[in-house]
Amino acid sequence: NAGVTQTPKFQVLKTGQSMTLQCAQDMNHNSMYWYRQDPGMGLRLIYYSASEGTTDKGEVPNGYNVSRLNKREFSLRLESAAPSQTSVYFCASSFYEQYFGPGTRLTVT
């Protein structure tokens, strides 16, 4: 039982490049989330998915897209990366409480 896994752990992009952050959970949870963490700001919700096939915007969705591929997987895509998207990204899944992945540290130069 791996819990919530995220790939990659680290990534460096140039401005304008695209990439997809992958997240998977093996706890059979319906709800999944993507957050970003910036110094002094806590975690802010980017997008969430209450169930397979549904997604909704969170607090800071601009510049991101998501796909809930199936019940296990929830991916986050940056179509054209910007330096303002340099952050640590966390995926989570929940059933009454949220369980977090280890994070992806993204730097956009």
Add this chain to the structure above:
Amino acid sequence: AQSVTQLDSHVSVSEGTPVLLRCNYSSSYSPSLFWYVQHPNKGLQLLLKYTSAATLVKGINGFEAEFKKSETSFHLTKPSAHMSDAAEYFCVVSGANTDKLIFGTGTRLQVFP
């Protein structure tokens, strides 16, 4: 709208002394409240949660928190700090639907020998 305010961005204590991390919340209805801990370069781990049962909540690693509605507070305490407690702590609030969480800005706890 719900929000949380963590009153201290940094707290420093000596090993073996008590820990107090302060959190005030704002919620238009009965909230669920959580404390999460994040060790350096790690993900977040749930320490404890309050969901309208007992107002004194015990968590892992000797931490506890007391829900005080009259003061809109949910402070985290531990009687005796250990070096391994050094981490960042987040106070979190959610509403009736616990799917969406609102995080505080975090309190970094330093523990000196």
